Structures are given as structure tokens and as C-alpha cells.
Amino acid sequence: MISNRPYLIRAMFQWIVDNHWTPHVQVDVNYPGVVVPQQYVQEGMIVLNIHPDAVRELQMDNHLFRFKARFQGVEQQIFFSPDAVLAIFARENGQGMPFPPEAYPEETEDNAVEDVSEMTESNAVDKPKKASKKPHLTIVK
Template sequence: MDMISNRPYLIRAIYDWIVDNEWTPHFQIDANYPGTDVPQEFVQDGVIVLNAHPSAVFATSFDNDYFSFKARFQGIERTIHFPPEAVLAVFARENGQGMPFPPEPYPEGFEEDVSDEKKPALKTVESSKDSTEKTVEKAKQKKKPTLSIVK
């Protein structure tokens, strides 16, 4: 009998650790992985990075076979779902601490559905870590929105 994957357990553990440290958890997702439903307009090079902080998402469900939550993108509520196999990394925005995951091969029968140029390149853990660090740097460089009170 095959053991169930440890991937969803590790993802949840790192996510909880990031939240417990009062950081902002982000998921780096293979947007083309079968069963993944994410806003395609925010996908770059087959990958999307999602802010999954409890204050930014709701109706969360991190089950062993499927993760889902609702979030707002440009003010529009969207339901996001993806299998744990689609997760390429979970990390804290503030410092990049977290864990990269090796890309999972697509299940049989799905390989031909996604052209090679749409798939994220298969990377080693180190190159996934480098990619995650670059994503974190870009997030840090973006100016955060502010609220101005007008009287």
C-alpha cells in the first residue's frame, strides 16, 4: 500500500509557522497544473504567487487532495483552488523564509494539454528557491497602497 503524500502536510505546517510568526504567507503555484483554478490574468511564465494571509483570504480549506480559498483580485471576489501538487513554494513575503517544492509531473493524459512554453520550467530546489527569492524582492519593491482620509 502506497503512503499518502507528505506535501500537503508540509505546506500546511510551513503556512501555520509563517502565520504564527505574524508574517504574510504566499503560495507560488504552477498555474497550469491540472485541477488548478487561479486568475489567469495574473499568471506570469506559468506561475502565480498568491497572498494567503488569513486577513486576505476566507473560506479556506487545506485538505490533503485540494486547497481552496476565496480572495479579492482588483476588488472582485474569486474562488481559488489547486491541488497540493501545484504548489511550487510557500514562503513569507517579509523575508522569503519558507519551503520550495520540486515541480510534480502532470498526471498521465494531461501532458499534451499544456504546451511546453506554458509549463513552468522544471527546476531544482535551489533554482526554485532563487525564483522565490526574486518574487519576494519584487513584492518588497512594490509600494503598498495607502488610505487617505479626505475631509
């Protein structure tokens, strides 16, 4: 089953923008595949302004959120999985929606060794991986 998290994030994003507020997301930077400027990370998290006027080329797909943003005048490419989002909220009043932290995708030792060697060889940035999750029941109130 497809996670409802990206759908809820997109819905909250639209609601916040429609109310002329500024949408921010809080992201777990330790989640695999997250690419953000590390100098702005605090306690393993970063808060990002994702208002359409603050970012370029915003794409919020079911498996990957990506956009370009400027940090101290330098444009950077940002990538993260919707599973890494801990909250989306309006800067002006804090209204929004928190999300429980997701379990990190399980990796076998062989896969981790391959990934590290590939990154070292190509000098590439971390790319989000498709997680194989075990089925679980989530209670929605």
C-alpha cells in the same frame, strides 16, 4: 502512500502565521485542475497571498486547496492541488520551503476527450482530478 507535501505546506503556513508574517504560495498554473485568475499569471506561475486576513473560507485538504480572494475588488474562487504548489514562503523575509515540480497526472486520450466534452456541455470550470501515481522513492535530506 499519501504525499507529505500538503502536510509540509500546512506546517509552514502555520509557522509563518505564528511569526506574524504573510504566507504566500507559488503555484504552477499549468498543473491540471488549477483555477486562478489568468490575468495575474506570469511565466506559468502565480503567487498568492494566503494570509487568513487576505482570504475567506481557506481549506487546505490533502488533495485540494481552496479559498476565496479578491482581485481588484472582485471576489474569485481559487482551487489548486497541493501538488501544484512550488513554494510557500513569508513575504517579509522570503523564509519558507520550495518544492520540486510534480509530474502532471497521466490521462488517457479517451479520458481527455470525455472531460472536454463534459466541460463544453456543462460550461463548468476545471475540477481537480485524483491522480493515479506510480510509486517512487523520494530522498529527503
